[in-house]
Amino acid sequence: MEVTLKIFRYNPESGKKPHYEKYTVEAEPTDRVLDLLEYIKGNFDGTLSFRRSCAHGICGSDAMRINGQNRLACKLLVKDLHGAQITVEPILGLRVIKDLIVDMEPFFENYRSVLPYLINDEPAPKKERLQSPEERERFDDTTKCILCACCTTSCPSFWVNEKYVGPAAIVTAHRFIFDSRDRGAAERLKILSGQFGVYRCHTIFNCTTACPREIEVTQAIGEVKKAIGTGSLE
Amino acid sequence: MALKRNVGLKGIKYRGGGPMLAWALHRISGLAIVLFVGLHVISSFFMQQLGSDIATALNTVYESIYFQFIVIFIVLFHALNGLRVIILDLWPQLIKFQREATWLQWLIFIPTYGMTVTIMILNQLQGG
Numbered sequence: 225m226e227v228t229l230k231i232f233r234y235n236p237e238s239g240k241k242p243h244y245e246k247y248t249v250e251a252e253p254t255d256r257v258l259d260l261l262e263y264i265k266g267n268f269d270g271t272l273s274f275r276r277s278c279a280h281g282i283c284g285s286d287a288m289r290i291n292g293q294n295r296l297a298c299k300l301l302v303k304d305l306h307g308a309q310i311t312v313e314p315i316l317g318l319r320v321i322k323d324l325i326v327d328m329e330p331f332f333e334n335y336r337s338v339l340p341y342l343i344n345d346e347p348a349p350k351k352e353r354l355q356s357p358e359e360r361e362r363f364d365d366t367t368k369c370i371l372c373a374c375c376t377t378s379c380p381s382f383w384v385n386e387k388y389v390g391p392a393a394i395v396t397a398h399r400f401i402f403d404s405r406d407r408g409a410a411e412r413l414k415i416l417s418g419q420f421g422v423y424r425c426h427t428i429f430n431c432t433t434a435c436p437r438e439i440e441v442t443q444a445i446g447e448v449k450k451a452i453g454t455g456s457l458e
Numbered sequence: 459m460a461l462k463r464n465v466g467l468k469g470i471k472y473r474g475g476g477p478m479l480a481w482a483l484h485r486i487s488g489l490a491i492v493l494f495v496g497l498h499v500i501s502s503f504f505m506q507q508l509g510s511d512i513a514t515a516l517n518t519v520y521e522s523i524y525f526q527f528i529v530i531f532i533v534l535f536h537a538l539n540g541l542r543v544i545i546l547d548l549w550p551q552l553i554k555f556q557r558e559a560t561w562l563q564w565l566i567f568i569p570t571y572g573m574t575v576t577i578m579i580l581n582q583l584q585g586g
Binding site for chain 1: 460461462468469471472473477478481543548551554556
């Protein structure tokens, strides 16, 4: 089948304004959007720039807006787009550096602000910090995050203000807040109850829809909101 | 140099589907309610203080049945959607049923709005 890709292009060195360019390629229905981008870069225009690494939905490098929705280019098949034209644009709310590459620093700054690591100053046991299967299950969903930024850059609250920590950072905070081995919940909840914390979430669900790992992002945010409101992790 | 951060209209074009549409309508209906209440306050002020033609003109606008149809739609949607979001925020374990919650919202909205509009039309026909 023949597919036309309409791709957002911007090269700061060319002096040209951002624009769209169209490329028509032969594709199999089972090809991924990333395969088509690689083909265009290899055969039509070597200057086309985008991030990719593992190409298997694990590294989270190739988040982009495909047909108006945040997706991972390596996980999206041509047949699932149901059309002969595919529009590819950079994710929203972050500065575009070149073509489909955005400046991820504000995203990672928000991520770092929620202390994304285990906090426990108690003396370590001889073997390991034991945890029951039920305790592990409590935060299982939020361990799946790959920091692709699909959720955060689909959130209208983040579009309005990049200081809002955003869904990805809250998901990471959730992963540690509800971990029975962690002792930093109070500190994280204090950070998240601030001006740019969880209360900027208006339960819009764009994050849940956009997540390529199918994390129940809105539910995780809701649980953090409840923990702040009740002061309890139950 | 990197492009400046600029979402603007691109955000409106984002394909968030039904939940994003509900969120946008909630904001729009909220603004519309402020506008309606503002109009009511201004009209009352003019009527009490000046008894002017402006008050009569404003009253004619917001008391017209067509305007009332819109007002009821906006208020009812805003109330039910707000209630849905409050319930989901208070009981996050229900968030996995958000699709069903949206259906329930419309299931309550459609007969309630339909019944109200029918009564209004019947009253109007009877010259009430």
